[in-house]
Amino acid sequence: MIKKNSEKTAPAVGIIMGSDSDFDIMKEASLILDGFGICSEISVISAHRTPHDLEVYASSAIERGLKIIIAGAGGAAHLPGVTAALTVLPVIGVPIFSKKLSGEDALYSIVQMPAGIPVATVGIDNARNAALLAVQILALSDAPLMEALVAYRKKLAEESRQKTGKIREKLHAKS
Numbered sequence: 732m733i734k735k736n737s738e739k740t741a742p743a744v745g746i747i748m749g750s751d752s753d754f755d756i757m758k759e760a761s762l763i764l765d766g767f768g769i770c771s772e773i774s775v776i777s778a779h780r781t782p783h784d785l786e787v788y789a790s791s792a793i794e795r796g797l798k799i800i801i802a803g804a805g806g807a808a809h810l811p812g813v814t815a816a817l818t819v820l821p822v823i824g825v826p827i828f829s830k831k832l833s834g835e836d837a838l839y840s841i842v843q844m845p846a847g848i849p850v851a852t853v854g855i856d857n858a859r860n861a862a863l864l865a866v867q868i869l870a871l872s873d874a875p876l877m878e879a880l881v882a883y884r885k886k887l888a889e890e891s892r893q894k895t896g897k898i899r900e901k902l903h904a905k906s
């Protein structure tokens with residue numbers, strides 16, 4: 732079973748981002764993982780500003796105990812792809828929105844990895860889904876975590892059902 736943060740174990744998920752300007756989005760991944768009791772570590776590492784640091788980080792990831800890496804980047808966004816090239820761990824890429832091309836540049840950069848080095852890609856700014864995908868992968872070998880995921884889905888479904896009541900209340904309040 733994946734150990735909890737409180738047990739001070741080695742992190743199972745590495746969350747990296749190209750700049751601290753990505754943090755507001757990428758912290759969502761950290762919060763989701765915390766919610767499932769999964770230990771993670773968060774770092775700013777850039778494929779173009781600190782390429783040697785990235786090489787050390789990714790190539791030592793397995794021996795440090797990481798199981799999955801979530802990498803967020805904006806613009807040309809080569810961080811997830813270069814990370815995936817340096818490790819056989821699963822890499823989940825998060826394209827980050829930027830004003831000039833609204834995140835489409837990052838989305839295409841990350842999702843269009845040439846065959847052989849895959850990067851699982853989530854929607855623009857969707858760090859939350861990246862974390863949930865990481866949880867789903869980890870849950871394959873962790874029965875309690877799988878149960879927690881099932882409970883999470885039930886909660887989502889319940890919240891969705893309650894929305895019917897809410898929109899009907901709004902409609903009747905206006906009429």
Ligand code: RP5
Pocket residue numbers: 748749750751752753777803804805806808827
């Ligand atoms: C990328 O360039 C980062 O991932 C970030 O999304 C973008 C802009 O970086 P800053 O100029 O804000 O540092 O490397």
